[in-house]
Amino acid sequence: MTSAMPVLLKELRDAVRSRWLTAFAISFALVALALAGVQQQGDVGAQGFNRTTASLINLCLLLVPLIALAMGAGAIAGERDRATLATLLAQPLTATQLLLAKYAGLSIAIWMTVMLGFGVAGFLMALFSPVTDFGHYLLFIVLAGGLASAMLSIGVLISVLSEGRAKAVAVAMLTWFVMVLFYQLAAIGMALTVTPSGEALVLAAVLNPVESIRILAVLSLEPDLQVLGPLGAFLNTEFGAGRSAILLSGATAVWAAVPLTAAVMLFRRQDA
Amino acid sequence: MLNVRSVSKRYGKTTVLDGVTFDLDAGQVLAIVGSNGAGKSTLLKSILGLLHFEGDIEVDGISVTRQGQQARRRIGYLPQHPAFHADLSVHETATFYARIRGVPVAEALAAVEAVGLAEHAGKAVGALSGGMRQRLALAVAQLGDPALLVLDEPTAGLDVGARLELRHFIAGEQERGRTVVLSTHWMEDVPAMADVVLVLDQGKTSYFGPSSTFTAAASPQSRMFLRLNGRTDEAIPLITSLAGTVTHEGEWVAVTCLAASKAQVLAALFGAGIKVLDFRVEDAALPSTIDTGGRGGLS
Numbered sequence: 071m072t073s074a075m076p077v078l079l080k081e082l083r084d085a086v087r088s089r090w091l092t093a094f095a096i097s098f099a100l101v102a103l104a105l106a107g108v109q110q111q112g113d114v115g116a117q118g119f120n121r122t123t124a125s126l127i128n129l130c131l132l133l134v135p136l137i138a139l140a141m142g143a144g145a146i147a148g149e150r151d152r153a154t155l156a157t158l159l160a161q162p163l164t165a166t167q168l169l170l171a172k173y174a175g176l177s178i179a180i181w182m183t184v185m186l187g188f189g190v191a192g193f194l195m196a197l198f199s200p201v202t203d204f205g206h207y208l209l210f211i212v213l214a215g216g217l218a219s220a221m222l223s224i225g226v227l228i229s230v231l232s233e234g235r236a237k238a239v240a241v242a243m244l245t246w247f248v249m250v251l252f253y254q255l256a257a258i259g260m261a262l263t264v265t266p267s268g269e270a271l272v273l274a275a276v277l278n279p280v281e282s283i284r285i286l287a288v289l290s291l292e293p294d295l296q297v298l299g300p301l302g303a304f305l306n307t308e309f310g311a312g313r314s315a316i317l318l319s320g321a322t323a324v325w326a327a328v329p330l331t332a333a334v335m336l337f338r339r340q341d342a
Numbered sequence: 343m344l345n346v347r348s349v350s351k352r353y354g355k356t357t358v359l360d361g362v363t364f365d366l367d368a369g370q371v372l373a374i375v376g377s378n379g380a381g382k383s384t385l386l387k388s389i390l391g392l393l394h395f396e397g398d399i400e401v402d403g404i405s406v407t408r409q410g411q412q413a414r415r416r417i418g419y420l421p422q423h424p425a426f427h428a429d430l431s432v433h434e435t436a437t438f439y440a441r442i443r444g445v446p447v448a449e450a451l452a453a454v455e456a457v458g459l460a461e462h463a464g465k466a467v468g469a470l471s472g473g474m475r476q477r478l479a480l481a482v483a484q485l486g487d488p489a490l491l492v493l494d495e496p497t498a499g500l501d502v503g504a505r506l507e508l509r510h511f512i513a514g515e516q517e518r519g520r521t522v523v524l525s526t527h528w529m530e531d532v533p534a535m536a537d538v539v540l541v542l543d544q545g546k547t548s549y550f551g552p553s554s555t556f557t558a559a560a561s562p563q564s565r566m567f568l569r570l571n572g573r574t575d576e577a578i579p580l581i582t583s584l585a586g587t588v589t590h591e592g593e594w595v596a597v598t599c600l601a602a603s604k605a606q607v608l609a610a611l612f613g614a615g616i617k618v619l620d621f622r623v624e625d626a627a628l629p630s631t632i633d634t635g636g637r638g639g640l641s
Contacts, residue, residue: 073411076441080427087429153425157482160390160419161442162411342392 073163074171081175085141091183094137098187099194101129106195126188127287130214131280135221135250138180142225143242145172146337147235159342169337173226173330180218185211209290213283220279220325221249227329230337253278268304275301276321286318343368343521344389344490349397351384351545358384359395360545366523366538368489371516373536373553374525380542382525383422386494389523390419401490415443418488422495424479428468432459432478435467436485443486453481473504480511491515493524497531509534532556564604565624567594571617580614581607 295302
């Protein structure tokens with residue numbers, strides 16, 4: 071893996087140099103601070119991190135998949151566009167090493183972005199108000215990172231399957247629309263027209279990492295899951311909070327591993 | 343040193359390489375010759391293990407398909423159109439590839455200096471000219487002192503000076519004991535650069551053998567079109583006495599001659615006071631059949 075380390079470091083360096091990733095980190099921090107500020111003004115006394123965390127969930131579920139899919143989509147397709155892929159693969163580097171190094175580099179970069187954005191906001195919030203529920207806030211950062219890893223994996227698969235960067239990014243944006251916006255609307259529509267079983271609701275949740283993370287975030291704040299209606303009730307009675315968390319975390323991990331494995335297998339079979 | 347065994351490559355129903363087989367000893371320079379689409383780049387990319395193919399290729403006894411990483415450690419590659427990350431500087435690019443190859447950074451800097459890019463080390467690759475980018479690619483190809491250099495159309499787009507420089511470079515590499523495999527569609531490059539020639543014709547080997555035999559059998563031909571100042575009747579016998587065949591094509595006089603005789607024809611016309619108002623030359627073409635007179639290693 072030594073040969074692949076420079077590729078990983080280059081991805082990291084590119085991410086640091088990339089202005090839009092920095093912009094995302096600053097945006098995360100500013101929004102987190104603004105939400106905390108608004109909630110402080112509206113209530114008497116310290117409310118801790120829980121309300122801020124709850125408010126940030128939706129922002130996180132919108133932005134993190136967008137960054138991860140877009141960056142993943144450019145990973146291999148970008149090299150193809152620049153015609154640098156053949157030069158890279160002509161080095162003592164296997165296709166698997168190249169792909170995994172790129173994934174690892176991008177994954178670390180996005181984790182850093184999320185941690186930096188929310189971490190700075192959390193630190194500033196802690197300076198001005200008593201620290202309560204900080205654990206939930208930290209868990210939320212980890213969930214955001216987990217979501218990034220899963221969506222990055224899908225983005226890399228799209229990249230391997232695409233001829234060029236433009237096409238890859240277009241497919242990634244469509245995937246983002248379907249998984250982040252359309253999926254939930256479709257699920258609500260389904261729930262209104264037919265009465266789905268608890269199993270069907272759980273299946274719908276684990277088939278989309280965005281939904282898995284959404285429920286995990288809610289679970290971390292409200293372990294009885296009542297706010298999630300029939301799905302929450304089913305998870306609570308059938309699995310309980312702990313096993314639900316394991317199921318949803320496992321589903322997210324599978325979403326991180328399976329598309330990446332598929333990407334590696336396909337990439338190895340492709341001609342450079 | 344390089345063993346290519348029954349290598350075939352197909353894209354759907356199209357066969358790009360068809361059972362190519364040859365062996366190359368250490369220190370030899372092989373020129374792969376063929377027209378566009380003959381399979382030259384496909385063969386070079388197969389040697390690097392960049393493509394999936396039937397058959398086997400070994401570099402120093404190491405299979406490029408089964409032990410690609412180890413095999414590529416022994417190969418330096420100059421692509422036809424060198425491409426690097428445009429945002430990296432020359433120095434950063436050389437360092438990046440040196441680290442991938444496990445080579446000390448000092449060697450990368452020395453390689454950049456050796457190709458004459460030391461004063462451009464801080465310049466972004468995107469700002470380099472095509473020639474400079476090729477020099478950088480040559481520096482990268484030499485990192486880690488590979489035993490085999492694979493050069494894809496290294497003379498394409500080079501001016502006369504750069505071409506001569508490249509010939510000197512290849513001769514120097516051969517003196518150092520490196521094996522070089524290069525592709526070209528310029529037959530004139532062959533005698534000057536290579537001691538072994540592989541001619542590909544629609545993916546099949548039509549000739550493999552010493553370049554001396556090949557050059558004698560398949561001297562490169564040029565087709566030169568001249569527009570003269572009306573003294574065509576005088577010019578035609580003069581040209582015919584020097585080289586090839588001459589025909590009239592509208593206002594142009596078409597001369598088919600040895601590539602090396604082009605300058606001689608022009609000099610003779612100038613000497614006779616016949617003005618050449620305009621001229622153009624078609625690429626040296628590969629003869630459709632190569633008669634080696636039984637001296638070459640037709641396979």
